[in-house]
Amino acid sequence: MHDTAIPGCPVHPGATDLVDPLLYSTGDAHTVWARMREMDTLTRQEVDAARGFWNIVGFDDAERVLRDTETFTSERGTMLDLLGTDDPAGGKQLAVTDPPRHTEMQTRLKKALAVKAVERQKDMIRRLVLDLITPLGDGGTFDFATAMLAMPMSVTGTMMGLPQADWPWLSRLTTVCIAADDPEYQDPGGKAATLKRAHRELFAYFQDLMRFRRDNLGDDLLSVLISTRFEGRHMDPGEIVANCYSLLLGANVTTPHSPNYVMAEFIDTGVIEDWAAHPDVNVTAVEEALRWASPVNHFLRYATRDVEVRNTRISAGDAVVVWLGSANRDEAVFPGAAGFDIRRKPNKHVAFGIGPHYCVGHSVARVTLRILFEELLARFEDFRPAGKPERLASNFVSGWKHVPVTARPRAGAARRPE
Template sequence: MRDLADPGLFEAGGQYEAWRWWREHDPVHRHERGFWSVTRYADVDRVLRDHPSFAGERGTSPGHADPAAGREPAATGPTGPDRARAALRKVMGMRPAGSYEPSLIAAITGLLAPGLDEQSFDLAAAVRGLPLALAGPLLGLPRADWPYLSGLAMAAGAEDDPGHRIGDAAPGTPRRAHRELSAYFLPLVRERARTPGEDLVSLMVSDAGGRMDPETAVAGCRDLLLGASVTLPDAASSTVYELARTGSYRAWADRPDLLRTGVEEALRWASPGSHFMRHTTRPVRLSGVDVPAGEPVVAWIGSANRDAAVFPDPDAFDPERTPNRHLAFGDEPYHCAGSHLARLTLRLFFATLFATFADVAVAAEPVRVRSTFLTGFKELIISGTPRRGR
């Protein structure tokens, strides 16, 4: 089974073999659902970079109506949303990333605490707390609201998984999740405009931050939360599973000098957010295949990041891998505005994990998310060996 539009393929972990087959045999092909599927690194990179030929304003997700179409900064091209992305980058650069470290370390320590009694615990459930550990203090969100927001963020990206749906039908889940997130953030933005605090939302609506209009600020808040919710849990859980499965945890845990290169490898390996969709604005040729204008093109980032033409031994996790020009955060002009904070969070997560546990083991058969977009786990039961002296 090689149908890349089938969430069951991803739920079974079969996407890697399917991507390999498509890269080797038919790297650019038209799916029966009406979109073009692109699997090689060079082609995926072009789809993400070449905005004049590939536009994102008409939606970024195949098979479902995309509520981010023309709205979310991370999902569209250099038009209005791109100006929002530039404003968001400016605001995020107004404070040093290191200022967030103490709260992140404290939150990560708390997420890993259930494993300190040498009992098994659900790492997948624990790392679902990472996005709000970052976005909560960053945006000044009340801690009591974190579980609600976390649920909406998962629903926005995993509508095919019954455990994350809102209501009974999959197609309406992302739209409803986006609508509820907007309804949550709009009063918050207006409140910060009246009574500024020390958070990023207050900067967004301040003179120093360019005084974003409410709609742009709300889109920025959604973009940050959803980006963190896609990247952080999946990169963490997928990597820990691979380290435990292959018995290579200690090899990286005992090498703190490899933390930065290892995090880049975790992003390549997991490729959270496995695809983006663009629409051709003119006829283009990819790997010798002519694609007409006006066609949806799905760029499989997860496949590009396993392309042996770019990454030697691509199915091996190598924390020393360099160079490592993965596409986990997309590419310009679509590069994730919060990528530096995601990298910081993952470095702190793995540093804290390695300082907490000398080794980890998988304690039960894991359960993957049923989604063609998200690549992580719904349940990953692990047991850890606490380091002496903790």
């Protein structure tokens, strides 16, 4: 058994810092992860004298850590930005609550977001998608990423019963929360001030909305949270607000970035044309886009007891970081993992996580993405880059913030339904 602690560096002296958000906007994390997957031990990164974490980069190790909630807890926080500081939402918000409490808390929400329930929302989702992509046919430059960043807010905002006038503001605030290092989203006061303001505004917004909705319950997701009973009681206001924030953040992280990856990286490779010519591959192609993008970059966990993973001793209290983007490129599980295969089967990626904390909104994301590509490829052709795409500077989200493109309406395409 080995103890591979390398102060200040994840692989060897001079290696890239995995905490650095610029690695995911201008660097090459996949090359770093590939070297780490070849090792027969885990590597450790020391952030400072008091904080460090073990890197989980292989698929099997990632699955083990994320499934074993008794040994690897999420209740102290799930994002590297909170390393060494316990998350105040621990035990209140689904993402930072472990079973059995987590299981009971999510039961009604999981039912409301189940695939059968989401299927009933397909017409609504299709209308919202068409509203966003129709301007692509106007002949000018279209920022595909800007449209995609707005898409989950449109869908989830409708399902949560949030006023449409608030969607652009809420979309920007949730992006700020996961990309406060990005100069485009950071306030002049710096990262800490940016996050503090965004969190304060979002939580105040949901507190006000919750008070109103309690007297005006409907069939939206916020009403589901307000009326949910677990442990013999209703959720308290802090729990409701924390889970509203989590739902919105989760949607805005997972949904937009896989289509952005497709448009940014495969617009001139024949992949999009192949996909458009064979609409029967839409389901597998969407799953491959999710695997390839791995929009949620990592999950943080803490060991609750001494344990051994990949010939490495992890002590109780140690932080471990599961790199989902690395697990989804593990050649042992995904042959030709570096290639993009729209017909890949099987494809048991972990883009939505795995185990008890598997993304509760995965059905909404999948249905939305399938409708998006179905409509996009049926209505438009001749996609071309119209400028240099720009990556989002974030160590939590792997994504793009600007992807300028042009396209032509496809001859004979159905007109947008009014």
